Amino acid sequence: MSARRAAWAYLSQVAQGPCAPLVELVEAVGPEEAARAVRGAALPEALSTRTQARRHIDSADRDLDMIGRLGGRLLTPDDEDWPAWRLLAFDGLDSRRERESAPPLALWVLGERPLTELTERAVAVVGTRAASGYGEHVTGQFVDDLAGRGWTVVSGGAYGIDGAAHRAALAAGGATVAVLACGVDRAYPAGHARLLREIAGEGAVVSEYAPGTTPARHRFLARNRLVAALADAVLVVEAGARSGARNTATWASRLGRPVLAVPGPVTSASSVGCHRMIREGEALLASRSADVVEVAGPVGVGGEDGGPVRPLDGLSAKAALVYEALPASGSVGLPELAESSGVPVESVRGALPVLELAGLVGSDGTGWFRRG
Amino acid sequence: MSARRAAWAYLSQVAQGPCAPLVELVEAVGPEEAARAVRGAALPEALSTRTQARRHIDSADRDLDMIGRLGGRLLTPDDEDWPAWRLLAFDGLDSRRERESAPPLALWVLGERPLTELTERAVAVVGTRAASGYGEHVTGQFVDDLAGRGWTVVSGGAYGIDGAAHRAALAAGGATVAVLACGVDRAYPAGHARLLREIAGEGAVVSEYAPGTTPARHRFLARNRLVAALADAVLVVEAGARSGARNTATWASRLGRPVLAVPGPVTSASSVGCHRMIREGEALLASRSADVVEVAGPVGVGGEDGGPVRPLDGLSAKAALVYEALPASGSVGLPELAESSGVPVESVRGALPVLELAGLVGSDGTGWFRRG
Numbered sequence: 020m021s022a023r024r025a026a027w028a029y030l031s032q033v034a035q036g037p038c039a040p041l042v043e044l045v046e047a048v049g050p051e052e053a054a055r056a057v058r059g060a061a062l063p064e065a066l067s068t069r070t071q072a073r074r075h076i077d078s079a080d081r082d083l084d085m086i087g088r089l090g091g092r093l094l095t096p097d098d099e100d101w102p103a104w105r106l107l108a109f110d111g112l113d114s115r116r117e118r119e120s121a122p123p124l125a126l127w128v129l130g131e132r133p134l135t136e137l138t139e140r141a142v143a144v145v146g147t148r149a150a151s152g153y154g155e156h157v158t159g160q161f162v163d164d165l166a167g168r169g170w171t172v173v174s175g176g177a178y179g180i181d182g183a184a185h186r187a188a189l190a191a192g193g194a195t196v197a198v199l200a201c202g203v204d205r206a207y208p209a210g211h212a213r214l215l216r217e218i219a220g221e222g223a224v225v226s227e228y229a230p231g232t233t234p235a236r237h238r239f240l241a242r243n244r245l246v247a248a249l250a251d252a253v254l255v256v257e258a259g260a261r262s263g264a265r266n267t268a269t270w271a272s273r274l275g276r277p278v279l280a281v282p283g284p285v286t287s288a289s290s291v292g293c294h295r296m297i298r299e300g301e302a303l304l305a306s307r308s309a310d311v312v313e314v315a316g317p318v319g320v321g322g323e324d325g326g327p328v329r330p331l332d333g334l335s336a337k338a339a340l341v342y343e344a345l346p347a348s349g350s351v352g353l354p355e356l357a358e359s360s361g362v363p364v365e366s367v368r369g370a371l372p373v374l375e376l377a378g379l380v381g382s383d384g385t386g387w388f389r390r391g
Numbered sequence: 392m393s394a395r396r397a398a399w400a401y402l403s404q405v406a407q408g409p410c411a412p413l414v415e416l417v418e419a420v421g422p423e424e425a426a427r428a429v430r431g432a433a434l435p436e437a438l439s440t441r442t443q444a445r446r447h448i449d450s451a452d453r454d455l456d457m458i459g460r461l462g463g464r465l466l467t468p469d470d471e472d473w474p475a476w477r478l479l480a481f482d483g484l485d486s487r488r489e490r491e492s493a494p495p496l497a498l499w500v501l502g503e504r505p506l507t508e509l510t511e512r513a514v515a516v517v518g519t520r521a522a523s524g525y526g527e528h529v530t531g532q533f534v535d536d537l538a539g540r541g542w543t544v545v546s547g548g549a550y551g552i553d554g555a556a557h558r559a560a561l562a563a564g565g566a567t568v569a570v571l572a573c574g575v576d577r578a579y580p581a582g583h584a585r586l587l588r589e590i591a592g593e594g595a596v597v598s599e600y601a602p603g604t605t606p607a608r609h610r611f612l613a614r615n616r617l618v619a620a621l622a623d624a625v626l627v628v629e630a631g632a633r634s635g636a637r638n639t640a641t642w643a644s645r646l647g648r649p650v651l652a653v654p655g656p657v658t659s660a661s662s663v664g665c666h667r668m669i670r671e672g673e674a675l676l677a678s679r680s681a682d683v684v685e686v687a688g689p690v691g692v693g694g695e696d697g698g699p700v701r702p703l704d705g706l707s708a709k710a711a712l713v714y715e716a717l718p719a720s721g722s723v724g725l726p727e728l729a730e731s732s733g734v735p736v737e738s739v740r741g742a743l744p745v746l747e748l749a750g751l752v753g754s755d756g757t758g759w760f761r762r763g
């Protein structure tokens with residue numbers, strides 16, 4: 020186990036959820052230096068306050084051992100399958116105003132397939148725990164179709180619509196990802212212990228919370244942002260008047276992901292939230308899977324029978340803007356690229372490695388150029 | 392029976408549905424002169440063509456006798472309860488392009504209450520003949536609420552949602568108006584003979600077709616425009632993929648009436664049309680009667696508990712524009728009023744008598760002035 024890996028694990032355990040200043044510190048000095056600074060409380064005040072209560076907890080070895088024994092791993096920005104381009108969507112948010120507006124520091128993952136691959140084409144299917152028979156049935160129909168078309172189904176692993184979505188994806192032989200609001204060593208809810216094992220077997224069970232973390236209300240809200248971030252669109256199948264699904268939908272909108280909601284009988288309390296979202300323009304009405312594919316699919320993939328896949332498919336809007344701003348020939352520097360793309364320079368800096376990894380850009384001594 | 396009344400009856404029987412040039416001719420020379428011209432074929436070609444086949448049918452006496460024996464009457468622009476302000480909405484449409492874009496020449500009515508009073512606050516509730524149990528149930532809920540709040544329910548008298556809407560209005564002790572695509576002497580559909588009698592008893596059964604006219608496909612489409620015109624909003628409860636309710640909704644949009652649709656299970660064929668209208672922005676989603684009242688009610692009447700009624704409530708948009716364009720003191724002529732209101736001079740000419748009737752304007756030797 021490398022010292023760097025242990026530093027990531029330590030920081031994840033201390034941060035316990037979204038913590039923008041810590042993400043920034045790690046970006047600036049690397050995880051080991053950041054871990055040293057947190058341990059020694061040699062920190063700016065904002066970060067000191069956020070880490071003070073937990074910086075003494077050094078369970079990195081135990082946590083990494085635990086995730087290893089579960090057959091899982093700690094996924095960090097060091098890793099090739101870190102879903103960097105999915106998390107670029109957080110760049111536009113102001114994490115000083117709201118804690119959850121930060122990308123995760125690292126992710127604890129059960130499941131062998133690379134997360135980037137799993138979430139390459141993904142739809143979040145979420146909804147109330149108090150699902151009706153109608154809601155479970157309709158979830159099955161949508162997911163069966165979507166899984167059959169190769170879409171991964173992301174959800175929260177909860178009872179009700181979430182569980183129905185995961186189960187239908189597994190039944191269709193599709194991939195599915197559960198994002199938890201507790202450590203992945205915890206089976207929550209307990210009744211889904213076996214389902215979560217099956218999800219890990221065919222897809223992934225993911226959490227930004229270190230092993231041992233118990234579920235808590237604010238963690239569900241933070242978790243919802245990752246459900247939205249890891250998908251191309253969010254489909255709410257059923258939501259009551261106060262369903263958490265609406266929170267996931269709000270995150271989706273903030274992260275630039277389309278939101279859809281399935282209507283149901285107006286006599287059903289489980290559809291009240293969906294109807295409200297549709298009426299108020301927060302969600303598009305989805306009555307069949309093609310409606311989802313139409314807005315979730317990259318340009319040219321919508322409709323019934325798919326279409327040619329373009330090189331920019333799957334890129335975040337910002338990365339696509341950066342790519343489009345590159346001249347047809349010659350190379351340009353970072354400041355020019357920020358100016359011509361209209362994307363902030365820090366985001367351009369974040370997008371370029373992603374584009375490079377995708378084989379779309381290259382760099383030389385003077386700047387960045389377009390490939391192919 | 393006056394000669395003028397007989398002329399109206401004759402013209403209605405000859406026109407057999409929307410006929411803009413005949414409406415214009417009557418406006419210009421009056422019904423008796425128009426009837427003489429039609430009989431003698433002393434007409435411009437457009438009108439000659441439209442009346443040639445039927446100008447020999449002079450059943451006016453018999454038709455007026457028939458409507459009298461049924462306890463009904465022929466309602467014309469001569470009458471005080473002619474719903475002039477409802478029909479002003481046709482002013483903006485181009486009746487040369489499309490026959491149905493004309494107001495009715497006259498209306499045959501069963502029922503004693505003045506039509507203007509009946510349609511003062513009215514919602515059209517329409518939908519598929521192939522209604523589901525859900526659709527009939529939901530129709531009952533909406534209509535019970537709307538009738539309880541004093542809204543008249545306008546519909547087409549058909550099986551399915553229409554019938555459920557009329558029945559629920561009657562059951563709630565509310566007023567209801569059925570607009571037929573055949574003569575009001577015909578009970579169509581036959582199974583609704585008794586229902587139509589009850590509607591006439593508490594509200595009105597209305598048609599622009601003279602007694603004896605049989606239903607035909609194009610008459611249903613023409614009828615739909617009157618359903619929309621006589622209401623403040625159109626609510627589609629259930630509509631299949633090819634439901635005629637969508638045609639009523641299209642008329643509503645063209646006439647400036649808001650359209651709402653009730654969602655239902657996505658597994659139900661009877662809700663496909665509603666979902667499509669909502670998804671494509673042709674209809675607002677309605678899950679309860681308050682949603683309807685919110686958009687149908689005049690300014691200040693929306694919401695749960697109503698509010699003060701303003702003098703302009705119930706006026707067409709054009710009439711309101713004309714009224715607003717009148718100076719606070721002094722009078723102005725027709726051309727100035729057209730210019731300052733932005734409303735075409737012919738429409739201003741149509742709106743002024745309505746405003747006068749409502750006690751909102753008066754005229755003197757030099758022009759029109761604002762009252763109160």
